[in-house]
Every structure is written in C-alpha cells, then in structure tokens.
Amino acid sequence: MDDLKFGTRDKRGNWTPHKPLEIAPFWTGKFSSMGAWLVGYIWPHNTIFMAVTLAYWFLVLPDFEVMKTFSWDWMLWLHAVNSAGIFLLYGSVELFYYVKRKQGTRFKYNHKFPAENPSDVFWFKSQNIDNFLRTFLISIPLWTLVESAVLWAFANGYGIWLSPEDHWLWLVVLVFLAPAIHEVHFFCIHWLIHQGALYRHIHSVHHNSINPSPWSSMSMHPVEATLFFAEMAWHLLIPSNPLVALFQLTSTAYGAIVGHIGFDKLEITEGQAMDSHAYTHYLHHKYFEVNYGGDGVIPLDKWFGTWHDGTKDADERMKERFRKKKERANARKAGQIAAE
Ligand SMILES: [Zn+2]
Ligand SMILES: [Zn+2]
Secondary structure: OOHHHOEEEOOOOOEEEOOOOOOOHHHOOOHHHHHHHHHHHHOOHHHHHHHHHHHHHHHHOOOOOHHHOOOHHHHHHHHHHHHHHHHHHHHHHHHHHHHOOOOOOOOEOOOOOHHHOOOOOOHHHOHHHHHHHHHHHHHHHHHHHHHHHHHHHHHOOOOOEOOHHHHHHHHHHHHHHHHHHHHHHHHHHHHHOOOHHHHHHHHHHHHOOOOOOHHHOOOOOHHHHHHHHHHHHHHHHOOEOHHHHHHHHHHHHHHOOHHHOOEOEEEOOOOOEEEOOOHHHHHHHHHOOOOOOOOOOOOHHHHHOOOOOOOHHHHHHHHHHHHHHHHHHHHHHHHHHHHO
16 A cells, blocks of 8 residues: 555655544534544444453353452463463564564554664563563563452452343443543553653653554553553442453453554555554654543543644644743752752
8 A cells, every 4th residue: 555645754764644633523523523433433443352352251251150269270261361362462463564564664653663673771672572571471460460350359249230131221331431431541540650750660661662563562560550450440430340341451451552553554455454543652652741641532631731643733832841841840950959
C-alpha cells in the first residue's frame, strides 16, 4: 500500500499521518461521524478482546467452587494460558512486523527498529530482550495474581455478582463502558506515576523504550504492572459480573499492545489495512508529558490540557506548556535560593 496517500515521511524516514487524532464525536458535537466511530469502537479490537474473554470463560476458568480457595493448580494453569496467549499475540506481531519486516517501514512512525539501537538502559543492552524478560518474569505473573484474587473474591461472595438473566441490559451497558473505565483508570495511575520520584523509580522502566515495539507493551516496573491490572477490581465495587470483570482485564492485558505497535496501519492484503490506533500512545512515548490516557472516549487529556493530536498546532501548545513549566520551576528554585 502507498502510505504517502495517508501521511508524510520526513527526511529521516519517520512517517506521520495526515489525519489528526480525534476524541469521541459525542464530545465535539460531530454526530455525523458517530456511526463510523461506533464501528471503530466495536471492531476489530474490542470484538477480539470479547472473543478472547469468552474463550477464557468457557475453556480456561475452573469452576467458581474450585476458585473459592487459592491453589497452585488453577493459578498456574491460568498463568500458563496468560503467558501462551501473550506469546502468541505479541510474538506474532513482533515476528511479522519487526523480525520479518513484511511491511518494511510503511506506516511506521519511527523509521528505526529497536533491534538497531543497542543501549545501556536495557538488560543485555537490548530493548527486545529486556522488554521480553520483564513481560514474562514480572508483568504476566502479576496479571495472573490480580486475576486470581478478583476471581477468588467473586467466588467467595465479595462484590455484587449480577445474574445475566435479571440484569442483562446493565451488563451489556457495562461491557460498552469497559473501555471508558480503562481510560479513566489508566489516565489516573499513569499521570500519578509520571510525577517526581514515582517517575524516576517506577515508570521510567516503561519509558526506556522511546521507540516502542510489541514487547514494550508490558515492560513495566512491578508497581506499575500491579496498578495497571488492578483495573479489574473496579468490578468488585460496581454491580457487575465476573465475565465483565474478565473482559475488563483481558482488554487491558491483551490490549496493551495497541499503543506499542509502532505502525499506524497493519497491511492485511495488497489493498487492505487495519487501523492500529497506536498513534495516541506513540506520541506519549515520544513526548512523555502528553496523552496520558487513550483515544478520547473519556477525553481527560483534552480537559487537562495534555492532549496531542499529532498536528503542528498541538506541538506548539505542548512546547508552550513545557516552557511555562520550566519557568515555574526556575522561579521556585530562585525563591528557594533567596530564602536560604
Ligand atoms: Zn507505553
Ligand atoms: Zn508514561
């Protein structure tokens, strides 16, 4: 596919989409684009996450009677399935687009591939090895622990377990709200770990990958990983159902790859490509202090002035914000020195 029909490439080879990022149309009054937005909201990402959730529900989860007590048997089984699922999903994107490079750098935001840039910040100087090991040694075990704890809580009668027969409408609404819950939860924890010492000690691990690739998705400090997956626990506080809670967690875990794909579109056939929805979070990795949340279902970044839609105007606004921040910090420093 000709990616220059959809964007531009600079002298270094970095590709930028023509179309600015847009928050959900119901916030901007663009009701004419509601239909297209809704299709993109459902298909393909959330449909795939629901299919994975149903596969877990029917094929993987043991009986809730069994999950009333913690045991290595079912928890290790869950862990094996989680690990295999991530290995298959993230691994196949890595294999086709980063190892075989079947699409070259078409639609790729950063023309370089992480394997070309060894760096001391990574274990074994390799972003790929570092990110892969952190995913499998730290993040997936913590995901399994959070998942097991919430399922154990449901099995033991904590939380308000609504039956689908009596409350199907609310549960359907809740499934549609799950991506919005994710955005709010993720924005809050993410903004928090960008502050001061929390950033230096915790979140900087994830940001070592300035040019993210699939294995970067879950490359996190243990504290960040725990906060990230704890999103599932909201379903113990709101009237819900373990299936919806599982959808929340599955979309968080498998969906973490979305922002780290590095390509704007993934070519499926000669003339067909799938939107990756990766640009919002790619810009976050590039500029750090923009786009803490997601695609703007709940546009917290817009409301707090940290939204970057990829345009030159947004660039200028961001630079202005950084300049003011620096001025404030300098003024504070000057005040401290004067007081001493
Ligand atoms: Zn990231
Ligand atoms: Zn961040």
